[in-house]
Amino acid sequence: MSGSARRPVRRRTFVLGSAATAAGVALSGPLAGTAQAASFGYTDDGSNYVIDTGANLVFKVSKTNGDLTSLVYRGTEYQGYDGKNSHVESGLGTSTVTIAQSGSTILVSVTYGTLRHYYAARSGENNVYVWTNKADTSVSATRYIVRVKAGLFLNDEPDSYTYAPTTIEAADVFAKSDGQTRSKHYSKLRAIDYNYVGWTTGSVGLYVVRSNHEKASGGPFYRSLLRHQSAAGGGLYEILYYGENQTEAQRFGLKGPYVIAFTDGGTPSAALFPGTLTTSWADSLGISGYVAAGGRGRVAGVGISGRDTAYAYTVGLANSAAQYWGSARASDGYFSVSGVLPGTYTLTVFKGELAVYTSSVTVTAGATTTLNTIAIPSSNDPANASAIWRIGTWDGTPNGFKNAALMTYAHPSDPRAAAWTGNVVIGSGSEAASFPAYIWQGVNSGLLVYFKLTAAQAAAAHTLRIGVTTAYANGRPRVTVNSWVSAIPSPPTQPSTRSLTVGSYRGNNYTFAYSVPASAWLADTSQYNVLKIDVVSGSGTTAYLSAGTSFDALDLLS
Known part of the structure; x- marks a missing residue:
């Protein structure tokens, strides 16, 4: 089905077992063009190896480049859009592709230079087990994308850009007619938060169950794109190294298995989840880099x-x-x-x-x-330090700050966001809710924080701490206290790619400490001292792509 004139029927969608629910009307897809085999096994159609799981799934793997060229479940073809197949990264070139059956397992092996890629089928299962062994940088990223035909599932969650006609950043952030933003980046989820990602109609579910990410990069709190939809079709991803907002170098070796799983509408079996999946059946298959x-x-x-x-x-x-x-x-x-x-x-x-x-x-x-x-x-937790005042909580995230919750699934320009500007008064009771999660040089730099000190407090020097979680374009805070101005701090090591506009505050947590002399404070204790926070950098462009930073907490120590 092309994506132009017909709108897909609305139905339930799932990510990590939570549902965005709509009317559950089934939509039949185009019938597969090939007949299914009678039982578990494989054939060669000349261009592809055709594997029948002996359940309800028949899939094909190209003998030329290792692409997954067909996924037929209960007679309906799910694979492919815009003439593209499902594959590693954006597809491999000419490869050596072999197939072998060992009892109740069929293994397809793909060799492309130093990269090894594998598909496995188990008798009686509606699953495709996938491994990728990347030995070096000859393939830039480590991503597998399952491309799904248009119209079979609806996804109107934030990581969908279906019906979002206006491009507002790069070629991957869009706005709907009501201004709400959509992007494949806006999954909301950290790696630790989900076991699978996908869609369901209520009668058919298609999911990618993630691997244990042992050879991925970024740790438990890394965020990356998980799925998308457009008029052309949808995509489900296993992202193991994407090169965007990465805090670690990529790791090489065997990654997986991750699983392409079909269900009769329910969620995937917990037996497939990372931490519970066992693959003793693969121990003797000869998969490169496999450790039992x-x-x-x-x-x-x-x-x-x-x-x-x-x-x-x-x-x-x-x-x-x-x-x-x-x-x-x-x-x-x-x-x-x-x-x-x-x-x-x-x-x-x-x-x-x-x-x-x-x-x-x-x-x-x-x-x-x-x-x-x-x-x-006790000294390892900055929250244990005695403070005159504190805004936010020291937990490594901007949680609690203005717009923080929205920023994992929306662009900062989204109309649902509260104004990024506005000042903060200590003692108002709404300090964190008034303080923006992010400050950009070209949007809201120059934020003011008002606070009073007692005579004893004003008579002494104090340390001001500002904790950040990431930065874009080397953005970092320079502070002014009344008429005293701090030096410009050196930028800490942070990811070099977009982050704040693509749903992630996750970088390298860093605390800036400013030694504010006693001479900076106002002697009149009835007056408010004024802290001004500017973002400084020689990089970045304008607006939300100007230099910026995300906040964890800030406080003035006793």
Whole structure:
């Protein structure tokens, strides 16, 4: 179905098991042009290997380049739009493609230079298991996109740009007729927040179940595009290295499996989820870089003390080769991270998204590394410092600030956003809600914060702290207190690509500290001192693409 004149029938859509619900009317798609085989097995049609799972799914893989050229579920073709197939990145060139059957498993192997890519089918399952082994930068990104025909599913969530005719930034951020913004970047979700992404009509569901991301980059709080729709069709993604808003170098090696899963309208089986999926059936298939469960280890901690129980804590493991994470139990901080490749890792404890503890841990194949209670030093959490006043919470995110919640699924120009301008008065009771999550050089630089000091406070020097979560174009805060002006701080290391306008505040948390002398304060305690925050940089362009930064918290220490 082309996407021009006909509007798709409205129906339910799902991401991570939460639903945006509309009337559930089924829409039949075009029938497949080939007959299904009678049972599990594969054939060669000359151009493709044709795999029948023996359930309700028949898929094809190109013998030329390893593209997934067909996905027929219950007789309906779901794959493809604009003449494009489903594939790694934007498609590989001429490749060596082979197929083999081993009992109840069929494996298609694709070799493209140093890259190895695999599709596996299991007898009686409506799933395609996918691995990608990237050895170097010869393929720029590590992305798999499942391209889906138009009209089969509706997605009017923020990460959809269906019916969004006006382009407002680059070629990937759009506005609907009411001004609300849409982009494939606006998924709302961090890697830790979801197990799968996809759509359902109520009678058919199509999903990509993510891998454990052990060879991805960015950690548990990384955000990237997960799906999109346009008039041409829809896309579901597994993003393992995208090169946008990345805080780490990319990792090489075998990534996966991630799973293309069809259902009868429900969510994918939890048995496919990262952390629960077992693939012992793949141990002997000869997949390059594959490490079976017996070649992996586990890290377990009996608890974490020194936590602020108002926050969720996450434990991450990372080195240059792999990354993992797990949630700490709310009651005592117990954690367990399994399926870890052998090696020495940096262990990081996050309060919210703010790192408050690091150490080193070594993992051995077939063994559990057990850690005694981790004690977070009080000084590691900036929230423990005594402050005259504080705006926001030290949790590594802009949560609680003005427009923060909206910014993971909308452009800053969206009409639903409150005005980015406006000043803040300490003691008003609405400090955080009045303080903008982001400040840009060309939009709202020069924010004013009004506050009073006692005579004793005004007689002493104090440290002003401003915590940020990321920056665009080297934007960083320079402060003025009454007539005292700080030096321009050096920019911390941050991602070089767009972030604030594509749904992500996640960069490298950094705290700027300004030593404000006693001479800066007003002697009259009845008067408001005025803090001015400007964003400075020699980079960026205009408006929301001018230099900017995202805030975690700010305070004036006692």
